Amino acid sequence: MVNNISFCYFLKKHYTYSAFGLIISSEIEIPEFVISKEKSNVTICYGNVPKTLKKAEHEGFRYQISKNEFLIKYSTWATYFVCNGEKVIIQPEKNADERDIRAFILSTVIAIVLHQRGLLPLHTSGIVYKNKGVLFAGNSGIGKSTIAIALNKKYKYKFISDDITVISEQNAAPIIYSSFPSVKLWQDSLDMLKISNNKLPLIRKDVNKFRYNTNTDFYSGILNPYAIFVIENNVQNKVEIIEIKGVEKFNIVRNHIFRAKMIKELYSNEHFKLLTLFLNSAKCYKILRPKDVNTINELSSMINKIIKKV
Amino acid sequence: MKKNIVWLASYPKSGNTWCRVFLSNYLNKTKETVDINNLQIGSIFSSKHIIEDNTGLDISEYTENECDELRNFAFTKWAENFDDFAFFKTHDAYLPLDSGENMFPVKSTKAAIYFIRNPLDVTISFANHLACTIDKSTNRLCDKNFSIAASKKKFNQQVRQKILSWDLHVKSWTEQNDFPVLVIRYEDMLLNPQKEFKKILKFLKIKTDNNKLNSAIKNSSFDKMKLLEKKTGFKEKPSSCKKFFNVGKSGYYKEILSENQIKKIIKEQKDSMKKFGYL
Numbered sequence: 001m002v003n004n005i006s007f008c009y010f011l012k013k014h015y016t017y018s019a020f021g022l023i024i025s026s027e028i029e030i031p032e033f034v035i036s037k038e039k040s041n042v043t044i045c046y047g048n049v050p051k052t053l054k055k056a057e058h059e060g061f062r063y064q065i066s067k068n069e070f071l072i073k074y075s076t077w078a079t080y081f082v083c084n085g086e087k088v089i090i091q092p093e094k095n096a097d098e099r100d101i102r103a104f105i106l107s108t109v110i111a112i113v114l115h116q117r118g119l120l121p122l123h124t125s126g127i128v129y130k131n132k133g134v135l136f137a138g139n140s141g142i143g144k145s146t147i148a149i150a151l152n153k154k155y156k157y158k159f160i161s162d163d164i165t166v167i168s169e170q171n172a173a174p175i176i177y178s179s180f181p182s183v184k185l186w187q188d189s190l191d192m193l194k195i196s197n198n199k200l201p202l203i204r205k206d207v208n209k210f211r212y213n214t215n216t217d218f219y220s221g222i223l224n225p226y227a228i229f230v231i232e233n234n235v236q237n238k239v240e241i242i243e244i245k246g247v248e249k250f251n252i253v254r255n256h257i258f259r260a261k262m263i264k265e266l267y268s269n270e271h272f273k274l275l276t277l278f279l280n281s282a283k284c285y286k287i288l289r290p291k292d293v294n295t296i297n298e299l300s301s302m303i304n305k306i307i308k309k310v
Numbered sequence: 311m312k313k314n315i316v317w318l319a320s321y322p323k324s325g326n327t328w329c330r331v332f333l334s335n336y337l338n339k340t341k342e343t344v345d346i347n348n349l350q351i352g353s354i355f356s357s358k359h360i361i362e363d364n365t366g367l368d369i370s371e372y373t374e375n376e377c378d379e380l381r382n383f384a385f386t387k388w389a390e391n392f393d394d395f396a397f398f399k400t401h402d403a404y405l406p407l408d409s410g411e412n413m414f415p416v417k418s419t420k421a422a423i424y425f426i427r428n429p430l431d432v433t434i435s436f437a438n439h440l441a442c443t444i445d446k447s448t449n450r451l452c453d454k455n456f457s458i459a460a461s462k463k464k465f466n467q468q469v470r471q472k473i474l475s476w477d478l479h480v481k482s483w484t485e486q487n488d489f490p491v492l493v494i495r496y497e498d499m500l501l502n503p504q505k506e507f508k509k510i511l512k513f514l515k516i517k518t519d520n521n522k523l524n525s526a527i528k529n530s531s532f533d534k535m536k537l538l539e540k541k542t543g544f545k546e547k548p549s550s551c552k553k554f555f556n557v558g559k560s561g562y563y564k565e566i567l568s569e570n571q572i573k574k575i576i577k578e579q580k581d582s583m584k585k586f587g588y589l
Contacts, residue, residue: 060365061366061367061380061383061384063367075376076376103371107368140358141465184371186463186465187462187463188463189464204371207371207373208462208463209371235347235542235543235544235545236543259366259368261366262367263366292464292548
């Protein structure tokens, strides 16, 4: 089966991109990624996927996972198979919308590629300060993307990532790879940031979240770590930023490994090593901010002051 | 598979939180009053956090119907973490998925307690909760297709819940035959909490200890919760509403609702109002 796919692959048009420190050759056009001319180390193509994994270590809702293989079926649009951190095969359903197919390449699927390669994808957005990375972690909907864009618009910090930021190592030192120049924003975030949704594409056909292009303000490359801010809701109606030190840093940031619940402990050794390296070089802060209240100006000003002081 | 789920079901603002605080205090192993911001009983069936934790998926980019497909799997799995009772709160009407399959994990369900309150009082409390006028809350209460957490403009911590009109909500829970349901009237809880909470304990076959019962009732009283909310905030309060624990009385609609509002509710919700003694 793999040989047939490889044969078809060379006959079809494909695109080469760089993202997350990877060079990706894809049969599917992914306009969000940056075009590259380098030799690829990951391929994405259409083809037949296995019905089940031979040696699944965990099973979840319509997915199976082992250390080197991952299979997930999204009911109405496609099944994805990821193996060895270098190959993604997609078997689409009839009449599947390409935006739906792409949306899950850009999140779960690429994250599994990164995990399989022994890297550490964190659930964060990120910006650059003096060639170092400043990351914003938090659960979905907490405002990671909004704060990164607000700091970019207000204080001109370049943007490096949205949703997933990859930590790796080079010469025994921690490094951060930029992801790609695009951010997903809900309408209320666009309103807060005073960005019109005119002509912004939806991330999926039936999901009212927009894709905002950050091409001109994007930094592409490798950075050293600087700081990580973990955003949480505050029951009290005020914004607070507290520095976290010692082992608590590790415990807090560990909760923000991308798709941690899906992969369980499969990559815990690799993650422990990279997270320790990363946190030895990065300061860590907890942001507490009231839920559903627009505090973006106050918060970005407070963060800007801290970044300049670190 | 365990059969341990007990649904604490209600249309919003009908005494569900009160019962959760009571049960948390009654079943608490220490004598201290439980923290209302850390209730160990009654995780909500619409919690994205629980669905994500138990499916491993990120559902922030799922459609509403796709999220509903995951709820049965997620809460069956979550219920496995509890021994005798997995109490789950819900405001959803008792409905199947569009495919006809169960949205609720029926096979893991032991029973349900359905809290009901006079819709003439509910509409006032609901207006406070939604930070809207009473005319608007009344229209919503009478809307046969009404859903909560359905905003498409922002990320919600909860998935969309179809609650329908008040009357259809009541019927959906009290007329189903999948598991036993105990109906508790909010007004009876106010009038004689000892009697009603005893009824709940008996229904669940939980041994009644009168000292614990009285202490749990005291620690979950409306005034106490109101005070705690003032002191520590209440994380379940929608940001648009000023106070979650607002008035908590029965029959106060007579001083507040207009004749037209009363007429509209009675006309459109009369079946269940009659059946449960509100007419």
